[in-house]
Amino acid sequence: VQLVQSGAEVKNTGESLQISCQASGYNLNYYWIGWLRQMPGKGLEWLGIIYPRDSDTRYNPSFQGHVSISVAQSSNTAYLQWRSLRASDTAIYFCARHTPQTGTDFWGQGTLVTVFS
Amino acid sequence: DIVMTQSPLSLAVTPGEPASISCRSSQSLLHSDGNNYLDWYLQKPGKSPQLLIYLGSNRASGVPDRFSGSGSGTDFTLKISRVEAEDVGIYYCMQDLQMAYTFGQGTKLDIK
Numbered sequence: 001v002q003l004v005q006s007g008a009e010v011k012n013t014g015e016s017l018q019i020s021c022q023a024s025g026y027n028l029n030y031y032w033i034g035w036l037r038q039m040p041g042k043g044l045e046w047l048g049i050i051y052p053r054d055s056d057t058r059y060n061p062s063f064q065g066h067v068s069i070s071v072a073q074s075s076n077t078a079y080l081q082w083r084s085l086r087a088s089d090t091a092i093y094f095c096a097r098h099t100p101q102t103g104t105d106f107w108g109q110g111t112l113v114t115v116f117s
Numbered sequence: 118d119i120v121m122t123q124s125p126l127s128l129a130v131t132p133g134e135p136a137s138i139s140c141r142s143s144q145s146l147l148h149s150d151g152n153n154y155l156d157w158y159l160q161k162p163g164k165s166p167q168l169l170i171y172l173g174s175n176r177a178s179g180v181p182d183r184f185s186g187s188g189s190g191t192d193f194t195l196k197i198s199r200v201e202a203e204d205v206g207i208y209y210c211m212q213d214l215q216m217a218y219t220f221g222q223g224t225k226l227d228i229k
Contacts (some may be wrong), residue, residue, distance in 0.1 A: 034218075044158075044166065044209060046218045060217035094165055100213045103156040103171030105178075110165055 001025040003033075003095050003108035010114045011085050018081040019111045021095030028071075029053040032098045033078045035069055038110075039091045049098060050078060087117040119143050119212050123221035130200040131229045138224045140193045140210035146173075147190050154214035157186055157195045160223075161206040169208075170195065202228055 006020045023033065034049035048059040052071045059069070071078045078095055095108040120143040130136045146153045153173035160166040168177040170186035173193060183198040197204060207223040 043207075043223050044160075044211075044220045046216070049216065049218075058216045062217065096166075098213070100154055101152070101172065103168045103177060103213070104158070104166075104211075105168045105171075107165040107167070 001097065001106045003097065003106055005093075005095055005108040005111045008112040008114070010116070013085055013087055013115055013117045015085050015115075016081070016083050017085055017113065018079050019093060019113065021078045021080075021108050023076045023078070023097070026097070028073065028076055030099075033071065034096050034098045034104065035067075035078075035080045036094045036096060037091045038094065039088075044094075047080065047093075052078070085113075085115045087115050089113060090115050118217055119146075119215065119219050121210055121212055121219050121221040123208075123210060123224050125224060126222060127225040127227070129227045129229045130197075132202060133199050136197040136200050136204075136226065138195045138208055138210075140188075140195070140221050142191045142193075142212055145190045146193075146212050146214045148214060153189050153193070154212055155186075155188070155193050156211045156213060157184075158209045158211060158220075159204070159206050160209065164206075166209065200226070200228070204228075 002024050004022045032049045035047045037045045047063045048069045050057045050069045068081045092110045096104045097106040098104045122141045124139045146155045155173045157170040158166040174186045210221040
């Protein structure tokens with residue numbers, strides 16, 4: 001099992017951005033894929049989670065409306081998107097495989113997003 | 118949201134000695150299916166987090182048996198029977214009973 005994330009990004013406030021997470025080595029239909037944020041020197045926060053089989057998506061209310069999560073089954077890739085970045089979006093973003101019954105057992109390497117105001 | 122509170126926030130342990138981290142949730146994590154939806158993770162410096170324990174007490178694949186999880190309802194504990202140098206990092210508990218899943222503040226483990 002591997003989750004490989006896209007590379008670091010440097011953006012300005014107000015710009016849009018999409019980062020990706022390509023999964024391999026397992027059947028995407030049976031596991032949720034989640035996105036998490038880690039701001040500089042801080043702890044972990046869930047942004048949301050998607051079930052690729054039917055695209056059922058659940059958002060953390062704190063982030064709903066600011067980010068969107070999607071998946072392309074054809075390429076086994078999950079996406080995290082912003083339409084208008086803020087300086088406070090500067091963080092490392094992780095994707096991860098999850099089921100409540102087995103935990104968040106595989107993680108991507110993280111994508112550093114830096115947003116300048 | 119369910120609030121997760123860990124203690125202590127930091128500890129320094131001599132190699133070979135035990136360590137214990139407590140995690141308390143603002144509401145019960147015991148589901149009607151009998152499982153406690155509480156996981157433990159370790160984030161080593163500069164790395165992605167790794168799963169240690171799921172459903173309160175189940176060790177993840179490849180996790181050494183010196184790590185154990187216990188507890189039910191709102192009170193949980195992670196124990197390391199004999200700390201090794203490779204165990205340094207930040208330990209997080211996390212509830213996955215209800216979205217938004219939430220983490221504790223983290224407990225930083227250092228070696229004396």
